[in-house]
Each structure stands twice: as structure tokens, then as C-alpha cells.
Amino acid sequence: MLTPELASKFAALALGHVRREYPYKPDHVLAGPEDAKRPSELHPIFHGSFDWHSCVHGFWLLLRLLREYPDLPEAGAIRALADEMMVPEKVAGEVAYLARPTAAGFERPYGWGWLLKLHAEAAQHDAPWVAALEPLARAFAARFHAFLPKLTYAIRVGTHFNTSFALTLADDWAATHDPALRALIGERARAWFTGDRDCQAWEPGGDEFLSSALCEVRLMQRVLGDEFEDWFANFLPRAAQQQPASLFTPAVVSDRSDGKIVHLDGLNLSRAWCWKTVAGSVSDSGVRAAALDAADRHIAASLPHVAGDYMGEHWLATFALLALMGD
Structure with a gap:
């Protein structure tokens, strides 16, 4: 806990x-020499944490912790930071970046989903942050509206391009802020995934931080509601027997200074987040027990390693918080 x-x-x-600007890995297309700028010039708010999306979910983590523990020793620093950064003029700079002709695919879809989740969290606070972030959230929602109808095939990889993970985050926001987007997410998820049966779970790959199988499960739990348990019983029919074994076995991380290999710590934590959803959504006691056991073992494998090397330190605490809170 x-x-x-x-x-x-x-x-x-x-x-x-x-707020740590360097090292930084930009998702940035240079149309000319004038586009070679430092991160804080390109992104007035989200120029830290090694990359844009990690900075976004770093801010989400801070606001989520502030809501959970308003008397945290760091609470004052969190509020001061949010008051400084989440202001209309800085948000306008982030929106302007999206208007660049070369930015159409910027952070699609992982960063899109995280920005919407950050806005959803800001809405839980009695502060001007939610109003300031609104134009940026609406800009990304518009991108989802335009993109999802033409995404013929879901992207099932275990990295930033995974469709299910981003839509789970976006659906959380859309439930309150954009009913039409929520309906679109549900429609597309059903089209892509309703017929999936007996998942083989050929994972993980060597640099994955998301489970293709379990992110799909997490999204379908949100989309299907009362239909979820029947769908899950067909999708992972041997879950009570902890099969496929790959989904129940924490990944081994051989080098936490390697920015790709350390992704596997994130896989362990994001799997735990997903398994907790399964445990809370099925009536089969065997499946519940297997899911909770898997969640515990995956958390134990990677929670001790959220700090120590910047390649994991700039993002892993976010996934640890997801795993522990179930958000």
C-alpha cells in the first residue's frame, strides 16, 4: 500500500x-535551422524529466499525491510549482507547439493520454490549474477525435505507441469532460478487441514497459462494464491456473542504467496496475487470487528500484503510484 x-x-x-532540463530526449521535427531550440523554449511547462511525456506524468504524480496527502512535507513545493507552471501564458506556448505543421504526430498516443489524465487530476483540486490546462486538453482531445476513426488496426506493442494504454487514460478524462470522445473510445475498442480469444501473451519484449495483453484487459474493463467478465473468461481462459505463465512472471531487469532495459521495471509495475483491475472485476475466486498474487509479486520485483539511476528515476515512480493506488 x-x-x-x-x-x-x-x-x-x-x-x-x-524542472531538470537536461538530459532531454525531444520528440521534435526540425523544419529548418531556426527550429533547433532548447527544451524550455519549445515547451514552457513540460521541458524536464528527460522527455515531454515523462514530465507530464511527473506533474500528474505530484498533483495526485497532493490530493491523497495534502499535508505531505512536499505539499507547499508542489502547490508553488503548479501555480508557477500551470498558467495560461505557458499553456499557450504548449498549444502553439502543437500547431506546428511538423507536430501532427507529436507524442501520439502516449503523451496525449497522459495530458488528459493530468487535466482530469487538476480538476480534482480547488485551484486555477484545471482552467489553465483546458485549452491543451481540448487540443489533444481533438486529436483523438480525428485520429481514432482512421486507426484501422490497434497498435499492440508494449511501448509508447500502445493504443489500449493511451485510451484507458483518455477514457478516464472523457468520462467527465467529453462524452462524445468516450463513446468513440468504446466504439473503437469494441471493434478492435471484442473478438480476441485465448491470448497467447508473447511478451515481454526486451524494452517493453506495458503489457500488450493486460493493457487491452484494462481498457476493456472500462468499456464493457457488466460484459467484461465474460469477455475476460474467453480472453484469458486459464488465468486461475496462472497461464500464460509469461503474464504472471515478473520481468528480469539486467541493467537499470540502460534506458531501454529499465523499461521492464515499468512493465512489472504497469502489470500490477492491470492485475488489480482484474481482481476487482471478476467473481471467480481463483482468478481473483491469481491476479492479486501476480500484482504483489510484480510490485515486489520493481518497487525497490524506482530511484538510483536517472534512466528509471525520471518516470518509474509514476508507474509505482498507478500500481499502488489502482488509478
Whole structure:
């Protein structure tokens, strides 16, 4: 479970990197020499945490912890940071970046989903942050509206391009802020995934931080409602026997200084997040027990390693928080 001590550790980590401009890995297309600018010139808010999307979910982590523990020792620093950064003029700079002709595919879809989840979290606070972020959230929602109807095939990889993970985050936001987008997400998810049966779970790949199989499960739990349990019984019919074994076995991380290999710590934590959803959504006691056991073992494998090397430190606490809170 999340404790105040662990929350304080996560908050300190995020406060240490969301403003750290270098090293930085941009998702940036140069149309000419004039486009070669430092991260903070391109992104007035999200120029830390090694890359744009990690900075976005670093801010989400801070606001989520602030809501859970308003008296956290870091609470004042979190509020001051949000007051400084989540303001209309800085948001306007982020929106302007999206208007660049070369930015059509910027952060699609992972960063899109995380920005909407950040806005959904900001809406839980009595602060001007949600109103300031609204234009940026609407800009990304518009991109989802335009993109999803032409995405003929779901992207099932275990990295940033995974369709299910991004739509799970977006659906959380759309439930309150955009009913039409939520309906579109449900329509597309059903079209892509309703017929999936007996998942073989050929994972993980060597640099994956998301489970293709379990992210699909997480999305379908949101989309299907009362129909989910029947769908899940067909999708993973031997879950009570902990099969396929690959989904129940934490990944081994051989080098946490390698920015790709350390993704596997994120896989362990995001799988735990998904397994908790399964445990709370099925009536079969065998499946529930297997899911909870898998969640516990995956958390135990990677929670001790959220700090230590910047390649994991700039993002892993977010996935640890997802796993612990079930958000």
C-alpha cells in the first residue's frame, strides 16, 4: 500500500526532475535551422524529466499525491510549482507547439493520454490549474477525435505507441469532460478487441514497459462494464491456473542504467496496475487470487528500484503510484 513515507519519496523524486532540463530526449521535427531550440523554449511547462511525456506524468504524480496527502512535507513545493507552471501564458506556448505543421504526430498516443489524465487530476483540486490546462486538453482531445476513426488496426506493442494504454487514460478524462470522445473510445475498442480469444501473451519484449495483453484487459474493463467478465473468461481462459505463465512472471531487469532495459521495471509495475483491475472485476475466486498474487509479486520485483539511476528515476515512480493506488 502507499504510505505517507513512500508518497514523500515519490514527490521528492518528481520535484527533482520535472524542472531538470537536461538530459532531454525531444520528440521534435526540425523544419529548418531556426527550429533547433532548447527544451524550455519549445515547451514552457513540460521541458524536464528527460522527455515531454515523462514530465507530464511527473506533474500528474505530484498533483495526485497532493490530493491523497495534502499535508505531505512536499505539499507547499508542489502547490508553488503548479501555480508557477500551470498558467495560461505557458499553456499557450504548449498549444502553439502543437500547431506546428511538423507536430501532427507529436507524442501520439502516449503523451496525449497522459495530458488528459493530468487535466482530469487538476480538476480534482480547488485551484486555477484545471482552467489553465483546458485549452491543451481540448487540443489533444481533438486529436483523438480525428485520429481514432482512421486507426484501422490497434497498435499492440508494449511501448509508447500502445493504443489500449493511451485510451484507458483518455477514457478516464472523457468520462467527465467529453462524452462524445468516450463513446468513440468504446466504439473503437469494441471493434478492435471484442473478438480476441485465448491470448497467447508473447511478451515481454526486451524494452517493453506495458503489457500488450493486460493493457487491452484494462481498457476493456472500462468499456464493457457488466460484459467484461465474460469477455475476460474467453480472453484469458486459464488465468486461475496462472497461464500464460509469461503474464504472471515478473520481468528480469539486467541493467537499470540502460534506458531501454529499465523499461521492464515499468512493465512489472504497469502489470500490477492491470492485475488489480482484474481482481476487482471478476467473481471467480481463483482468478481473483491469481491476479492479486501476480500484482504483489510484480510490485515486489520493481518497487525497490524506482530511484538510483536517472534512466528509471525520471518516470518509474509514476508507474509505482498507478500500481499502488489502482488509478
